[in-house]
Amino acid sequence: MAEPLFTPEEQKKFDAGIAEIISHYPSDRKSAGMLPALRLLQEIKGWLPPEGLRLVAKHLEVTPERAYEVASFYVMYHLKKPGKYVIDVCTNLSCSLWGAEKMLAYLEEKLGLKAGEANEKFTLRETECLASCGTAPCLQINEDHHESLTRAKLDAILAKLS
């Protein structure tokens, strides 16, 4: 028998969350809750497993294909299990003018990963503008924002990741 998708606690969180999401839309427009519902699933499971996508689709009364279509369009959804820490490094123009390319190269060397690669602990990605151009260079780790980065500051942040 297949493992259940959620633990009882996770199930409770999902049920409450999905009910709240659906309540924000007209009753005949449940499918509008797709983005928040996928976010909820990812918050609970760390990624979007296929059975989770099917469950979201069921709640929002759409086909699983529709859930997959949306999930695959946006870069923040993980259709494969990522590393424990997803590091998104902005290398857009303003950040590159403040050394982002060199910062990314430093991270690649330090983590032993190329941008786009992952291991169990880290997923390293080059990303587009994070709207922090005045405090470049910047990156996000699991959505937590870090800005005005120097080598020392970045080392200190990485050292705290267990």
Add this chain to the structure above:
Amino acid sequence: MASTAKGIDPIISAAWGKPQSWTLDSYKKRGGYEGLKKALEMQPAAIIDEVKKSNLRGRGGAGFPTGLKWSFVPKDSPKPKYLAVNGDESEPGTFKDRYILEDDPHMMLEGIAIASYALGVHTCYVYLRGEFKFPAERCQAAIDEAYKAGIFGKKLMGKDFELNCYLVRGAGAYICGEETALLESLEGKKGWPRLKPPFPAVVGLFGSPTVVNNVETLASVPHVFTGGSDWYAKLGTDKSGGTRLVCLSGSVNRPGVYEVSMFTTLAELIYDDKYGRGMPAGRKVKAVIPGGSSAPVLGADELDVAMEFEALKVKQTMAGSGGVIVMDDSTCMVRSLWRVARFYAEESCGQCTPCREGTPWQTRLLRKIEEGRGEPGDIDMLSNVASSIAPYPPIGLGNTICALGDAAALPTHSFLMRFKDEFEAHIREKRCPFGDKPWGSFGDWS
């Protein structure tokens, strides 16, 4: 951090950096929600007229007159009407809305309440880019406070008018900042822009009349009522009222968000002690992008221009989203354009052929030139590819459903127009003349 603009007191950014500026208590102590009180004593049509008279123009990029946009919403529609707040701040060089959301979200919420009452909207969705975790937390806390205080909810500040406000986070797609793509995303779909017309004011969210306004635009609205439309209009030019937030980044000593008068010039922004404090030692301005990465680039001899919509239009560029990116004379223009081109290739939604095929093609050509593999003819090819996406000029009449195509082509056209010699040098010398330091003075990260 914002600072006082030359000749004006800051309006939008006045409380940034002050203790607890994001709370309802702090906002009310500063006169918050007084504009809403005044608006609630007026007829909805009079509110719209007041916004029209203020000459407030949208701060998201297009600069469309806000009152006029509101007046397009049909008054007798049997369908519910919606307000969608565009907080999908993703245009490279632009980072102002983040500060409003983090430091003074109630200012935007008050604007939402005024707009909703004027338009007969009972449901507002605040759409923030997915990466904005902290801004979203601050904004949600402010929404919760507004409900608790009876500002939102069944009775809008005691008035017999229900207003609900929900926050939705995107999931990482620049295209969702385009207003129709934002609506698709709000409907739970991938962010594919819609053909216009019909415009969202008539057929928008769920097929209903919908106004889409930027965060800063709505944060400006309360001031039209507390200060009066005449006062607000007089702060700006004949066609553009108020102040504006500009985001300064790149090769300057003090990047940041500054609230400026519409009469402030690019040169003042870069060199004035109140703002950018000049260039890194020994360096000169080479190029400036004045309104987010899609705005055509200007050269060093074009900085004596006011940072407002009409003046920048005369220079064949645009005020756009307020993102000013400065490049100094040690920056490689080919490398810079390549990076911008990659962004548009990455963010094209893929719906229209010229954009889907043209944006990666531009990127490949630029990479080839930057890496010293460029051939004679590549520059013409690059120009042709950009023209196939959107000819230049005029601005904003491309071959694609939405303006992302224009946004991808305009930088190419303008970089080639102003810095063609640098592209030619790359091809002639078969290398980047800037060697392994193409990013200028701050590019040596340590």
